[in-house]
Amino acid sequence: MSKSNRRFNDSPREDPWYEHPLRIVELINDFGEAACVSSDPAGELDDRLAMHANAEHMHTMGQPLSLDTMFFKTSARIKDQPDRLAEHVKIARERGIRVIVYLNVHWGSDKHPEWSQRLANGDLAIAGYGSGLYICANGGFRETAKRLIGDLGRYDIDGVFLDGPMFIQDGCYCDVCRHFLKERYGAEMPTPPFDDRSLYAKWLEFRADSLASFCDEMTTALKCVNPYAILYCNANGLMPPGSTGRDNRKLLRHMEILAAEGGFIFYVQPNKVPIWKPGAAALVK
Secondary structure, three states, X not given: OXXXXXXXXXXXXXXXXXXXXXXEEOOOOOOOOOOOOOOOHHHHHHHHHHOOOOEEEEEOEOOOXXXXXXXXXXXXXXXXXXXXHHHHHHHHHXXXXXXXXXXXXXXXXXXOHHHEOEOOOOOEOEOOXXXXXXXXXXXXXXXXXXXXXXXXXXXXXXXXXXEOOOOOOOOOOXXXXXXXXXXXXXXXXXXXXXXXXXXXXXXXXXXXXXXXHHHHHHXXXXXXXXXXXXEEEXXXXXXXXXXXXXXXXXXXXXXXXXXXXXXXXXXXXXXXXXXXXXXXXXXXX
């Protein structure tokens, strides 16, 4: 993780905790709509302590994201579910573990096609996880995400981790993205094979700025209700930013820390991930 150059209203009671070493544990039992949300917070947090964690990514909603599987109090929820965040946070405080709530902002349920990115032919962008759709950061989901984050911030949490945002490599071509790009550059959305290289470069810049703007609005939504909580996203790894639209230099302007995906146990063996990877990811432009 890399420290941001952006300063926020840090608590006068302590040094900025996120500038000290973090041992964040995130455990997922299942990608089912409810199975990944624990009903035994004390046992779950004891497991975190046994792993020497001082922070966690807590899952409070189903996968893929759907408004009927929200296990905390939120005005965006469309189906009543038990509040599993309040008790969890209380016990975590007693255990000395910081709670950073996980929020998926790139993978939405099939129940919400209005959130989806679009291919150049207008088709929905089907997610590569076996179900669900890729979420557009410029579309109607942005307002929903701000509501979710604002409601999460009313709990005594330490932060929110965004899984995403991102663009698929061949999108997004939704009406909102088309409108914003034409408004900015006076041009129609380019399509492969991108013969106009100047317009292609503008399209890449538009994508990166869209994701940075999304993170800026999410940070503002959180700090309006919880100024001491932090927000950070799943930023770019060791790859060109054009493939997903993630530009770490742009993203870091709107967050306290930079976190890049790539060291999951189930992706590769942990001992195969070089210790210099976080620093290298922080330098990716």
